[in-house]
Amino acid sequence: MAEIILDKINYTYSDGTAYEIQALKDVNLQIHQGEFIGIIGHTGSGKSTLTQLLNGLLRASSGSIYVDGQDIYDEGYDMKALRSKVGLVFQYPDHQLFETTCFEDVCFGPKNQGLDRKDIELRAFEALRNVGFPEELFYQPPFDLSGGQKRRVAIAGVLAMKPDVLILDEPTAGLDPAGRDEILGLVSKMHRELGITILLVSHSMEDVAEYVDRIIVMNHGAVMFDALPKQVFAHYKELEAVGLAAPQVTYLVHELAERGLPVDTQATTAREAAQTILSALREKNVI
Amino acid sequence: MGIIKAKNVVHEFFRRDEEGNVESITTALDHVNLDVKAGQFIAILGHNGSGKSTLAKHINALLTPTEGVIWVDGMDVLDEDNTIPIRKTAGMVFQNPDNQIIASVVEEDVGFGPENIGVPTEEIWTRVNQSLEAVDMVKYRKHSPNKLSGGQKQRVAIAGVVAMEPKCIVFDEPTAMLDPNGRKEVIATAHDLNKKKGVTIILITHYMEEVVDADYVYVMEKGKIVMDGTPRDIFSRVDELKEHRLDVPQATLVADELRSAGVPIPQGILTRKELVDAIMSVANA
Numbered sequence: 203m204a205e206i207i208l209d210k211i212n213y214t215y216s217d218g219t220a221y222e223i224q225a226l227k228d229v230n231l232q233i234h235q236g237e238f239i240g241i242i243g244h245t246g247s248g249k250s251t252l253t254q255l256l257n258g259l260l261r262a263s264s265g266s267i268y269v270d271g272q273d274i275y276d277e278g279y280d281m282k283a284l285r286s287k288v289g290l291v292f293q294y295p296d297h298q299l300f301e302t303t304c305f306e307d308v309c310f311g312p313k314n315q316g317l318d319r320k321d322i323e324l325r326a327f328e329a330l331r332n333v334g335f336p337e338e339l340f341y342q343p344p345f346d347l348s349g350g351q352k353r354r355v356a357i358a359g360v361l362a363m364k365p366d367v368l369i370l371d372e373p374t375a376g377l378d379p380a381g382r383d384e385i386l387g388l389v390s391k392m393h394r395e396l397g398i399t400i401l402l403v404s405h406s407m408e409d410v411a412e413y414v415d416r417i418i419v420m421n422h423g424a425v426m427f428d429a430l431p432k433q434v435f436a437h438y439k440e441l442e443a444v445g446l447a448a449p450q451v452t453y454l455v456h457e458l459a460e461r462g463l464p465v466d467t468q469a470t471t472a473r474e475a476a477q478t479i480l481s482a483l484r485e486k487n488v489i
Numbered sequence: 490m491g492i493i494k495a496k497n498v499v500h501e502f503f504r505r506d507e508e509g510n511v512e513s514i515t516t517a518l519d520h521v522n523l524d525v526k527a528g529q530f531i532a533i534l535g536h537n538g539s540g541k542s543t544l545a546k547h548i549n550a551l552l553t554p555t556e557g558v559i560w561v562d563g564m565d566v567l568d569e570d571n572t573i574p575i576r577k578t579a580g581m582v583f584q585n586p587d588n589q590i591i592a593s594v595v596e597e598d599v600g601f602g603p604e605n606i607g608v609p610t611e612e613i614w615t616r617v618n619q620s621l622e623a624v625d626m627v628k629y630r631k632h633s634p635n636k637l638s639g640g641q642k643q644r645v646a647i648a649g650v651v652a653m654e655p656k657c658i659v660f661d662e663p664t665a666m667l668d669p670n671g672r673k674e675v676i677a678t679a680h681d682l683n684k685k686k687g688v689t690i691i692l693i694t695h696y697m698e699e700v701v702d703a704d705y706v707y708v709m710e711k712g713k714i715v716m717d718g719t720p721r722d723i724f725s726r727v728d729e730l731k732e733h734r735l736d737v738p739q740a741t742l743v744a745d746e747l748r749s750a751g752v753p754i755p756q757g758i759l760t761r762k763e764l765v766d767a768i769m770s771v772a773n774a
């Protein structure tokens with residue numbers, strides 16, 4: 203179980219030099235166990251910095267992060283335990299995979315946790331099975347795999363450490379539509395069945411609308427919105443102003459509403475849009 | 490003959506063991522035929538591993554066919570004397586701009602290509618100016634590329650290709666790494682180059698929305714071209730696309746759901762505007 207609180211977090215790259223960039227400004231957040239959160243923001247908005255702070259890869263310039271009530275910056279805090287608790291899957295699986303076989307690659311995390319060989323292999327087997335990785339590829343080198351399969355191995359490698367929180371940095375970049383659905387379906391299944399907290403960094407508003415329960419919008423290092431998807435996408439004009447967008451169907455229902463069709467403008471997925479359009483047309487007795 | 494013509498192109502990748510014996514053969518392209526006319530905007534769809542990028546690399550002679558022939562502007566890619574002229578004719582823009590940008594100042598990066606092919610200095614500067622104008626990045630010319638946003642970086646990479654004055658540009662998933670704004674910028678730039686400069690565009694993408702304005706679409710699967718037609722034709726075949734692990738634009742998806750629920754929405758809806766009009770004409774009937 204992990205409850206994470208960020209209290210007035212600031213982070214500055216190249217502090218004190220001419221290239222100083224403040225990547226995060228006074229960020230306050232609470233993340234509860236079992237949430238499925240989407241993090242969106244334009245390139246350079248601070249999303250990746252935020253994810254790296256959460257598992258202790260970066261240290262905040264000021265402010266505190268509490269994980270289960272403990273300040274992770276306290277002297278003697280076990281950072282290694284934090285990294286087992288909060289797993290991070292990088293954007294490019296090639297940055298993460300390095301072993302000679304997929305199976306060994308997934309073993310690396312639990313091996314570092316100091317488990318014995320039998321437990322390590324059990325964890326690796328379980329994790330690879332959980333991500334739906336085909337058994338005949340277990341002992342193949344990870345570099346020959348397709349983009350989607352590489353991502354599965356990268357996710358399994360983190361999953362094998364049994365994290366409470368899983369952070370995925372654009373896990374579907376470069377995948378075909380079916381691959382996108384498979385990886386996100388898998389993440390959503392892990393959330394449901396294993397109760398893992400998921401933080402999904404994404405540029406796809408359609409994906410975020412489809413899967414997450416809560417959206418955090420980052421803009422120039424600050425939290426711009428933190429609310430339910432419907433509430434966030436209602437601000438689609440403000441989102442556009444900061445280089446983002448709402449899902450395609452949000453625009454569709456708004457345009458229909460403007461032209462006088464009584465649809466629910468909070469629809470964010472194709473299914474929801476079709477439903478509200480259907481009921482609006484039925485109401486008008488035209489179908 | 491079109492600017493790019495492929496005839497029965499086969500490409501096989503050989504995997505060898507340590508002694509150099511062939512372990513396995515993967516057929517990445519399987520008798521591909523393609524005929525792209527100068528000035529067209531072509532899109533190629535297909536799932537990961539379907540052969541799109543392999544095909545793209547053939548257009549620029551980074552790979553050559555195991556069997557069959559490709560002509561780029563009439564030049565046979567198998568003839569090594571043609572390699573350099575082909576690369577001047579067909580430019581490439583890759584997925585990750587960071588792999589393509591090398592200089593520490595934007596304008597120097599754009600000038601790198603023409604300098605490399607021996608263009609006189611004055612002419613290089615003219616080309617740099619024109620290219621930066623074409624991608625709307627003139628005001629960033631003195632900036633360092635690594636401080637730009639993803640979309641801006643990709644536009645600098647495109648300017649670098651435009652400065653070589655190619656007749657054709659192949660975009661290999663140019664928006665996969667970008668945020669929504671960056672995606673819009675890059676696709677708009679590609680259309681602009683097509684319309685204003687008459688550059689032939691071949692766009693490889695996984696985003697169905699980016700394809701709706703193309704002149705013609707090819708769908709690849711297992712190294713073969715399995716569907717081809719106009720976007721309207723391709724996206725009206727929803728089930729077939731799903732079989733090829735692809736999707737349709739969101740507007741088409743909503744239109745499809747409405748139609749299957751009995752709403753008289755015409756086939757072939759591609760854009761939001763078309764869908765809004767179709768729904769409103771049902772509502773006001």
